[in-house]
Amino acid sequence: MQKKILLAFMLFGSIATAGVQAQTNNEQKPDSIEIxxxxxxxxxxxxxxxxxxxxxxxxxxxxxxxxxxxxxxxxxxxxxxxxxxxxxxxxxxxxxxxxxxxxxxxxxxxxxxxxxxxxxxxxxxxxxxxxxxxxxxxxxxxxxxxxxxxxxxxxxxxxxxxxxxxxxxxxxxxxxxxxxxxxxxxxxxxxxxxxxxxxxxxxxxxxxxxxxxxxxxxxxxxxxxxxxxxxxxxxxxxxxxxxxxxxxxxxxxxKSIPNGISTASTSVDTPVEWFTPSGVRVTNPSRGIFIRKQGTSISKVIL
Structure with a gap:
């Protein structure tokens, strides 16, 4: 089970990095129009x-x-x-x-x-x-x-x-x-x-x-x-x-690409679990980058 979660985190990290990189590229190449x-x-x-x-x-x-x-x-x-x-x-x-x-x-x-x-x-x-x-x-x-x-x-x-x-x-x-x-x-x-x-x-x-x-x-x-x-x-x-x-x-x-990426939807009643990017579970996340898992939904969060 832990192996599956870690693999999901790694896959998510790749997707998130690609998404952020794409957004960064968009910001680095603005267009213009003259009146x-x-x-x-x-x-x-x-x-x-x-x-x-x-x-x-x-x-x-x-x-x-x-x-x-x-x-x-x-x-x-x-x-x-x-x-x-x-x-x-x-x-x-x-x-x-x-x-x-x-x-x-x-x-x-x-x-x-x-x-x-x-x-x-x-x-x-x-x-x-x-x-x-x-x-x-x-x-x-x-x-x-x-x-x-x-x-x-x-x-x-x-x-x-x-x-x-x-x-x-x-x-x-x-x-x-x-x-x-x-x-x-x-x-x-x-x-x-x-x-x-x-x-x-x-x-x-x-x-x-x-x-x-x-x-x-x-x-x-x-x-x-x-x-x-x-x-x-x-x-x-x-x-x-x-x-x-x-x-x-x-x-x-x-238009900007949202930072958060969710792999699936889930019920709001499902308990939320927090992990570090390396897969270590944390109880009370404070400042930094964390993985938020709620049921089958996994997202990257910056606090």
């Missing part, structure tokens, strides 16, 4: 005109502007644009900016929220003749990190602005994707002109009039405070509408 000519702009730069970057007004830029203390933006990507991402997990989103005159160093807290929505453009409140933001759960960001804009290090360069998605976001592909980006500063004494640092955009009039992005910028009020105010979700004096989509690069991967 706009991300790579081309990264290589070629601004070329001295406004066809590629924002500087035509406040606060008409997305996903943000480092010249302000507080910015927020919402950007819609349609399911047609994201066909390659359907059924996959988004692990990062990249934007691209050029620094042509910002020498200051500024520190920010960046948060990003992803959600699927039915709408493919922002909706206008006909009674108030204003556009509305989409609501989002501000307590559950998919990305949250500190970002330092170093003007002296990035002057004259095109720079990737990467949003790492700590808990990969599964995109079904059945709806459109809304990305909300909130950039919050604090105690930033040095400043520069908002037109000195500009994000690359998609030059497409159709996108502009389809209301595919809305933005917010202020030195006095946080986007979170606006979100919690009675004004929300109606656009305000701090809001930009008719905003072009920013050039974007999505990094994604196949």
């Amino acid at each position: 706009g000519d991300f790579t081309k702009f990264m290589d070629e730069g601004d070329s001295g005109n406004n066809d590629r970057t924002y500087f035509d007004g406040i606060p008409n830029f997305a996903p943000g502007c480092f010249a302000f203390e507080y910015t927020g933006s919402q950007i819609i990507y349609t399911k047609d644009e994201l066909q390659a991402v359907a059924g996959k997990e988004i692990t990062a989103i990249k934007y691209l900016y050029i620094n042509e005159g910002g020498f200051a160093e500024r520190n920010f807290k960046v948060k990003a929220y992803l959600q699927e929505i039915d709408e493919n453009k922002f909706v206008k409140n006909e009674d108030k003749n204003k556009y509305e933001y989409f609501d989002f759960d501000a307590t559950l960001p998919q990305s949250s990190f500190d970002y330092t804009f170093s003007g002296s290090d990035s002057y004259g360069q095109n720079v990737e602005f990467k949003l790492p998605i700590e808990e990969p976001f599964f995109y079904s592909g059945k709806k459109n994707l809304l990305v909300t980006v909130v950039v919050t500063g604090g105690d930033n004494s040095d400043s520069f002109n908002y037109s000195d640092v500009r994000f690359f955009k998609i030059k497409d009039v159709k996108n502009k009039f389809d209301h595919r992005a809305m933005t917010f910028a202020s030195d006095n009020r946080k986007f979170e405070a606006f979100h919690e105010s009675a004004e929300w979700p109606i656009d305000t004096k701090d809001t930009g509408v008719d905003v072009d989509q920013p050039v974007t690069k999505f990094i994604f991967r196949a």
